[in-house]
């Protein structure tokens with residue numbers, strides 16, 4: 001498989017994963033059927049970061065990345081969404097595909113002590 005195809009696939013996968021979490025979050029927190037304005041903004045921002053990421057080929061997930069290209073305020077929002085939706089997704093989807101989410105949550109917990 002060529003690098004470009006793999007890159008493209010990873011970008012799509014990462015977007016899809018984030019979409020799912022964002023939808024769960026928005027539905028429960030904002031009582032919105034479709035993504036609300038605030039969440040659409042977050043989605044837009046995250047999509048751009050994913051597309052620009054130099055490590056898309058082999059990193060676990062943006063929020064877990066060392067480079068931290070997210071603005072502080074956005075990063076906090078994204079982490080909140082992941083924490084809220086990540087555990088809920090465990091019941092619907094194979095754990096394997098969302099391993100990065102749990103890795104990140106675990107990492108955060110460890111850091112906090």
Ligand SMILES: [Zn+2]
Nearest residue numbers: 026030036039
């Ligand atoms: Zn929302």
